[in-house]
Amino acid sequence: MTSTRLEFDLDRSSPVPLYFQVAEQISEAIRTGELTPGSRLDNEILLADRLGLSRPTIRQAIQYLVDKGLLVRKRGVGTQVVHGQVKRSVELTSLYDDLRRAGQDPATRVLSIGTAAADETVAGVLAVPIGTEVLHLERLRFAAGEPLALLRNWLPLGLAPLTADALTERGLYELLRSAGVRMRVANQRIGARAASPAEARLLGERRGAPLLTMVRTTYDDQGRAVEHGSHAYRASHYSLEVTLIER
Amino acid sequence: MTSTRLEFDLDRSSPVPLYFQVAEQISEAIRTGELTPGSRLDNEILLADRLGLSRPTIRQAIQYLVDKGLLVRKRGVGTQVVHGQVKRSVELTSLYDDLRRAGQDPATRVLSIGTAAADETVAGVLAVPIGTEVLHLERLRFAAGEPLALLRNWLPLGLAPLTADALTERGLYELLRSAGVRMRVANQRIGARAASPAEARLLGERRGAPLLTMVRTTYDDQGRAVEHGSHAYRASHYSLEVTLIER
DNA sequence: CGGGGTAAATTGTCTTGACATTCTGACCTC
């Protein structure tokens, strides 16, 4: 089994790090099928030699792809492309992003927006004193013209200029990101329960219909809570997908 | 703000890599509160110097903790302990493991175990031809004496010696791991639906009660599917927790 | 012909050294 002779374009004057250029091109070769699942990469020393790079740089590129789940390394054996195509969606996504990517034409109706005093739960997760004024949102999300989810959020004040108009046009995550908030970690608790009469009316379901619930707290790169949400989805129309990669 | 003078025990004769020893002890210092959230670590060069290690080794230790979400690095600034305490459970866990860790005394009743011909769905996710014989399991999981979940699994034959007795005593993941299966990636789809009469009877719920459902496929480090499961949990008794870390 | 030991191949770990990039804060100028 001879390994594929990959071609690489390296631009040493580019601000893009060399290890990243290498990783991108290996990744591309996997995507296009030039590197088939199970095939072996050349060993690190040979690769480094052929590209005129040092071994640590090559290792950094490979490690990056191993962390993303595209490659597998084994000491004494070599580096291989993983078999099978696992969906790789480990990103911090929001419902709005997901729907738009799926071509589902999301729409939002802002039910309420304004400040509220943080109760014990909200104060706890946002790490502010009880009673602190926080921003409270209630939105109804539609996809393909159908009501899909009831979204309630609490955020610290002053994070981003959020208005009803802006929230009607764009998703919360998108607005936060463009305001310079760098979300990095999210903790989600996913459950299910029967719809209350009020929820059923808003979502167009029968009373007692199963709802998928998610309580999420999102933190920025400093570990500060930037958003807390309590959402309810119509189980008949939506499910969540999660991919876990063990290191 | 002076940085804490950490003490480190390094054992160069240990088979445990030095970078890992350092990472463990920083992690421990964070856990015990010796390093408080927001506090700055000494810079990498100073740290390397004090421990008698090279800078790349220190960087490897820090990078490991950054990936786990315990530390934050900023170029030109330094390395800090993240604020807040995000739950760090990015592991590939099974229900059985979760329950036992929570001291919930899990128990299992094996409803059926045997081979079955793979239908289109199962064949697709396990990457075997339709009609291939696969192992099929049906289990009822109890916690604290109460029925909690209905678990159905399909596995390739010959992976591990699975018997009804073994499955009564231990979890599926535990048995697979001890048979040398290295699970690395899991793709999960989480939803909710109303309980069918049969499910309601087994789980001790009323007909139509909301169930939390999870369809999961687990892959080993080669990317080969090792397990496919379709599970239903009593929403009134259980919820799933997921932590996402963006790199 | 089978089993065990050995050697080769490959990745894992660690060191030393250099320069680039980015952020912060102090200083200087207007």
Add this chain to the structure above:
DNA sequence: GAGGTCAGAATGTCAAGACAATTTACCCCG
């Protein structure tokens, strides 16, 4: 006093080399 400029500090990237640990395959011996 406000704003821009510059220097210092810290992490980011890259190189070249050495040795360790592990896996695989081969060869030799019984």
